[in-house]
Amino acid sequence: MNLTKTEENYIKAIFHLQQSEGNVTTNQLAASILTKPASVTDMLKKLTSKNLIDYEPYQGVRLSKEGKKQALMIVRKHRLWEYFLVEKLQFGWDEVHEVAEELEHISSKKLVEKLDAFLEHPKFDPHGDPIPDSNGNMVYMRLYNLKDVKPHVLVELCNVGSQSAELLDLLKHKNIVIGTRMEVLRKFSFDNSVEISIKNKPAITISQQLSEALFVKLI
Amino acid sequence: MNLTKTEENYIKAIFHLQQSEGNVTTNQLAASILTKPASVTDMLKKLTSKNLIDYEPYQGVRLSKEGKKQALMIVRKHRLWEYFLVEKLQFGWDEVHEVAEELEHISSKKLVEKLDAFLEHPKFDPHGDPIPDSNGNMVYMRLYNLKDVKPHVLVELCNVGSQSAELLDLLKHKNIVIGTRMEVLRKFSFDNSVEISIKNKPAITISQQLSEALFVKLI
DNA sequence: AATTATTTTTAGACAAACCTAAATTATTTT
DNA sequence: AAAATAATTTAGGTTTGTCTAAAAATAATT
Known part of the structure; x- marks a missing residue:
């Protein structure tokens, strides 16, 4: 399976978009790749014929296994x-x-x-x-992308997205360090905040911004 | 000046060809790039309009300064x-x-x-x-490419193209080491051999194969 | 439920880099 | 110098990835 540079860029864009959003729309892709929706449709047909995506006209795209x-x-x-x-x-x-x-x-x-x-x-x-x-x-993913929150998933913090003093300050206050294990309780769609609990202690709230900066793995 | 990958490959091919041959022909280029002469002509027009080559129809190409x-x-x-x-x-x-x-x-x-x-x-x-x-x-070039042999050019050996025992054996026999200075006397077009002289000693012959393996600089 | 608005797809074109076949120019041979 | 051969260019087409404008499908509003 040999892909052109352009095909690779489409695949990559779909991958990134479907991590945060679910199904990826033609318009999202066009915006992401800085091209026009009509061009995207053309490419989606091509990628479909190569079995790289699952695509139904008007229904958006997802990547296939390949x-x-x-x-x-x-x-x-x-x-x-x-x-x-x-x-x-x-x-x-x-x-x-x-x-x-x-x-x-x-x-x-x-x-x-x-x-x-x-x-x-x-x-x-x-x-x-x-x-x-x-x-x-x-193995690792952004806490923010743990969208399919099966109730009470257990994860462990593995890395943080920056070393800024502001981030470290917040983590210290919430008592979170690399290696900390936590249970993900709920995600709220209004503000994309996440509720977690550390060692059965009372639930605490993680903002969208913070959840995007925390890399965790499932345990 | 932003070039496409293809344009760069043409420029590169012309560069390499004009080092050994003089003016580069359409057919040489086609063979080198594994394409057809007609395609080469198209590209030569394009490169001419970008001032990257000097090209007259039917007369072959050379690179411009740029x-x-x-x-x-x-x-x-x-x-x-x-x-x-x-x-x-x-x-x-x-x-x-x-x-x-x-x-x-x-x-x-x-x-x-x-x-x-x-x-x-x-x-x-x-x-x-x-x-x-x-x-x-x-600074360095293959002895072989010293085509425009102004009579009695002085050069110094700076590097050899491989470390094979066969090459080293031959160099030893001819008494040539890195740093050796030599005068290039003549190039014979029949077999592309070169005659050189080291420290005013009698002329010795360098075969095409050897002259391609010796990197020299003008002094 | 019907209309309006939005999103998406189709249709037809374009530029880049390639192709084949035919015409032209240069070179070689007689 | 004319004829034959070889090299090169022109003419017209193809594919990839893009575009605009128009048509069709979906979603939102009244």
């Missing part, structure tokens, strides 16, 4: 390159995104694996986002 | 990436070419300079070919 696999490999490459640029080439963490957008389309499988080994298998990119492993497994 | 500058930047990127792949990622020197063909089209100027610094400004790639510096200067 599409998700491809997306994870692109995300893996993007984040590994970002890590390389910051850790080895001394780029600032805020100036690597655009370059990584180009590097992520280099196709060599061997290159990715060798790069991963050279970097000593990093788990998070410079923005704190988790790097999928070579099988496409991404 | 075209040569672009070509040297592409070659620089290609060879820096090859060096990176071999020295940092443990690729074999014989398996890096294809990956570098992709990496050389990444456009970020900053990336190239940071990569160059990270690699500590290497002068030769894993095949022994010289890496142009950030101004596009390439």
